Amino acid sequence: MIKITRENVLIRNGREIVPQDADYSTWVKNNLGKSFQANEARKGTISYNILKAHQHSDQDELLRLKFDSITSHDITYVGIIQTARASGMKKFPLPYVLTNCHNSLCAVGGTINEDDHKFALSAAQKYGGIYVPPNLAVIHSYNREMMTKCGNMILGSDSHTRYGALGTMAVGEGGGELAKQLLEQTYDVESPEIIAIYLKGKPNPGVGPQDVALSIIKAVYNNNFVKNKVMEFIGEGVSSLPVEYRNGIDVMTTEAACWSSIWETDDKVKEYYEIHGRAADYKTLKPEELALYDGLVEVDLSKIKPSIALPFHPSNVYTIEELKNNPKDIFALVEKESKKVFESNDVAIDLMSKIVNGNIHVDQGVIVGCSGGTFDNIVAAADILRGKSTGNGTFSMSVYAGSQPTYMELVKNGTVADLMAAGAVMKPAFCGPCFGAGDTPANNELSIRHATRNFPNRDGSKPNEGQTSMVALMDARSIAATAANGGVLTGADEVAVEYSPKKYYFDQSIYEKKVYDSKGHADDSVDLVFGPNIKDWPKMPALTDHMMIKVVTHITDPVTTTDELIPSGETSSYRSNPIRLSEFTLSRKDPNYVPNAKEVHEYEIYREEGKNPEEKFDELRSAYEAIRKIKGFEALSPEEMGIGSTLYANKPGDGSAREQAASCQRVLGAWANIATEYATKRYRSNLLNWGIIPFLIEDGNLINKDDFIFIPHIKEAISQESDRIKAYVLGESLKEITFSLGHLTHEEREILISGSLINYNKKMNSSR
Template sequence: MELSEKGVYLVNGTDIVPDTEEASARIRQMTGKEPDRQQARRETMAWSILHSHNLSGDDEKLQIRFDKMASHDITYVGIIQTARASGLEQFPIPYVLTNCHNSLCAVGGTINEDDHMFGLSAAKKYGGIYVPPHQAVIHQFAREMLAECGAMILGSDSHTRYGALGTMAMGEGGGELVKQLLSQTYDIDMPGVVAVYLEGEPAAGVGPQDVALAIIGAVFDKGYVKNKVMEFVGPGIGRLSEDFRIGVDVMTTETTCLSSIWRTDEKTKNFYEIHGRRSAYREMNPGSLAYYDGCIRVNLSKIRPMIAMPFHPSNVYAIEDVQKNLKDVLHDVEERAKVSFGGKISYSLQDKIVDGKLYVDQGIIAGCAGGGFENICAAADILRGHSIGNDEFTMSVYPASMPIYMELVKDGRFADLIEAGCVVKTAFCGPCFGAGDTPANGAFSIRHSTRNFPNREGSKVQNGQIASVALMDARSIAATAANKGFLTAATEMDVKYSEPEYHFDKAIYENRVFNAWGKAEPEKELVFGPNIKDWPAMSPLPENLLLRVVSEIHDPVTTTDELIPSGETSSYRSNPLGLAEFTLSRKDPAYVPRAKQVQLVQKAIESGEDPASALSAAETQDAGSKPLADSYQDTVSLIAEKLPGVVESFKDPKAFGVGSTIFAVKPGDGSAREQAASCQKVLGGWANIAFSYATKRYRSNLINWGMLPLVIGEGDLPFANGDWVFLPDIRAAVAEKRDRIMGFVVKNGAMKEFYMTLGELTDHEREIIMDGCLINYNRKLHERQA
């Protein structure tokens, strides 16, 4: 694995030329032409697709309109509710609603199935496509039925990646899908493009997850492809099956890239033909001279079976290195646990060493990454004639769609797996986010799925329950299962891989999927269950803003799973206030009560009450022994003394607002779930303060919920948890695009000035923040148009 230090040229799709002083002469020799870097940037596949979907007329400031969209049952209720509140009349583009996350209707009574009935009624009313539970995970259905070469798809799930099929796909928070439903645009600067140059050929037993983990391990910590497009090129692509390419592609999300795209060929064409959609294919290649902002050179022949140890997909080792240095590797994981869990729980993996080998308790092959036909067939080839044993080790297999399930039944692969002791289940994303196959306390699970963040296996640290997940390829998981739970690389097994031909049965979807695209019935009523609630009213950004820091997180990266837990909490995602009760519950359980106390002040201001009296009546306590009412009163008195010009604003909700904020070093890695931001908002949150944001998705979610994505310079913080931060003239600062945001820390009888930034914001994003949220922005827009 090699990472270029500078940009590179790709000549004729085969030769990499580093952008050095000698590049021009070499390219002239190869092509007979003088290289033009700007023109060569336009020769990437990524540039071509983005240009063709851009409505702005400016190829540096893009306004993208997507061709299709997809959401699942954790996200689509909130998206449709937001769009409905903003004037939605019908879906303007094909919009697929899948039911692959809250498929197990066993938590919270009827509420999961109530969401599904809401989704079906929305498909009828607005003209959508509804995929019932257990039919397909969101991304497999999109691959089989939505993807097409040169198209763009937007999904409300972070692993929306169909680049291996020639489709540029992006996973974003629900607010960005709402904009598309209202015929608005996705506004971004033209992203950088990084070449992923594949050469060589994988060894037998090395699968797509091995290649993906090797890439993630090489680039994540460096931020090498953050918010860029990964463009896969090179001769190695032709040596990979389409299923293999898909398995690598879906994991590009874990690099923090914006999207991905691959060159296409006869194997891609064959995929579309198998699925009855030959017209969706066209050959795609970069131009004869393309320029990239970086290059990841991957020799597939040198990739070994890999494992991502807890608690991140970038914590990557070769399996053989883990076997050789087992105690050292496990000790490193234990040290990482101290950071992830803040020393709140005793965590050790030393008891997993049995006779000098790593023993694991569970194997899972599932979801959009692991549940593909070839992955499961390879696992069946390895396990044929073996047994997983009758001890602690268990293994479950989840095909990614019912058509794959049917083919595995027909060709006998399921018989091989079941005979070996595996449990075969239906298409479901649960093991990826902690809602299925939760292992026992202290157990260690290996999974061909997408993530291994803390709590994604279903454990609850606050209750003393902790398990661990490592990511591996289906082949090495099967090899470990054949070895009855002892960590084993697939390359250690003598296996003849059968590589059966896949046949797609379109009747499975024709018989079950409800497709009303282009046939909206506005007279139809939405079906609401008792848990489905409207969004509460949200105030516009005031002229002056007083923030209370209610949580301070110093982990190197904070995931969206830590901001709003996954797992059984997903059942409450149709109820904004109900779900908000879980905010930061596994990271900082004191967050919710602190935020609610601060919110009392804003509610008092809006209702014309005295905030200090409202706090006194609620008997709120400050972090110390001082009542919060006294702390608030002392703060505003000091502000009035030091800045007398703002005194008159204190009782005017348009001029003065009070809310909460959190500080995190680098928040927002992982999921696209907008609830990581919206839950803070409905509890009175008005900002995040960070050194940087892990993903564009999370920052966009903050903006769409009217929250300030503040950035402060790295170093000692001027404030601490429990402090008050005053932002005078903040509304004007946003409107006037000020480079620096002035703030004051108010404590101990003094006001200390400091500065932050908001980063680059589009004009629309500024309006959304000032209006208080995307719903308010669109209501105003709708009223003006009416």
């Protein structure tokens, strides 16, 4: 079904995979009559040519990119604009789409989200942006419909920013990277490896894009095969897939941990652009005659079956058939794993109770958002449910179209009527079910969703309060089949149905009537509209010569998600208030993090006031005494050494691009993270942009919770690009350890030394 090749792979014309046992030089000479040059063949990928067109450096190893447009939603855009304003921005220098699809609910958690929306509209008017009102479109639907262009690049503050199926390389990043684009700075990244995703065959009836996506994620996530790389989709199987089917696969590549994605384009993509009134934005993209890739994933679409990703990750995939044949053993594995996930025997999930008379009963079905709420998916679900009933028991089903134009066409062609007649509830464009702010399951409910994620501490789970829910990812077709069976888990390949795909007609007038598009015109006379919950970023201290950090949290999970670092859901209402939001940091993973971090932050505040913290805080005296036993630091003055908190996690940062996963730590006085590796480039970028040093350590067992760690000459080490940094764990006996930083650009080093991206830009502006 899926085969992985970990070596370089040469592909001819995007179709012929040169045998691995062939000598490429000899093969090219014999078949093409010319010499083979690996460096030139690497330039034959679709990805290389798009990246080259956006490169603003003469280096091959380091990309300095400028994007064609950027986009963010109402959980992230206030912080981005506030950062850019504080850094000197006067207008948006490129198209900036501000959507309202995450905090669309009027009031959650005691604040009025509409205040943020008014801020965004005033910002679009003042700085020259594009404002999409609430419930009109989810962020990625709007960008697909209106902003993509073959060969372009889009940067978004949502991790699922993926438009590769439409010929646009898109990257999901933290807000700091968007602020850099607004300041006309570059996005800097080491040149990524390119992995060919070679599709062949054709999916069987009942197999949808989520089934294909989950199968690929299962094959590549846990082995890091595509981590921080580009997934380039090629092969004869591409042509068998409708464009919306491709979009559904493409948006889920984020869960494979790749950096970006791109697909070859064809007449179906051309038709998509024509339907959307943008025929001029299409061009054919395909690999050149010879393209050398850094690896290969071969996917036989004809062998993929309806699948389910069980809690608590999209890579925890089984076929539905496999699960139904062996539910007790598989559920037992998930329940056992949940003990590790929640690090508590008091937190329990009960999947076994979902097995009744040999059948698996689920409580809820949801088709939603950028992955599930596409036109084709909803039409297919209606085909399955037409004339049937979802039942009047505990099972419920909700369907969210990704955009209002999609919704209107589904109304016109009768799809909505069929779904409503079956008992499904139609809802407006909203991303809430993907992160726990809509259709939140009840305690111990099992929800099946065509959505993007099923992480722990997401979708409404609050394990430290005894509230847990279980979310499994499935394709819209199998969700509809399950709904038609009254909530009994059913694969779409088990039902007899005649699919009747409908032609899509795009009505742009909805956007013309409701979207504010400045066409790039900024009006400085407009005042920004601030609600009472919109606050400026607090002051961030610059890096000192030496540093002492305290490990206030030590997490041993294999992976720590951004949802655990800063929970989603009800906390969304405080996204525009850095101080209020920081109170939720790690609240579902370590409720003691905030008070412990605040205690350390008090030490630093006292020092910044010019006082000697050693004189006031008993805990610090022994730490200072230990430092003064180190040669050269016998007379260390507290003024020379900043004090901050840190957390240790094996692999932090999987999941959302939300910068608040880092900024909230910084607000509470964090100066570093320590990890054996970072789950995503975007989380590491968030740390850097907030002045948090992303230390790497080979063995996490060398440090423990509550350890004080002294890092001498840290400012000098960062400035002089030291690869290995000596540090000391302070205790009754000193323990010397070594940190590393990985690759840092000159600008990233300067940001760390300045204390944050805001500080760096203020310093740059003053020097001008």
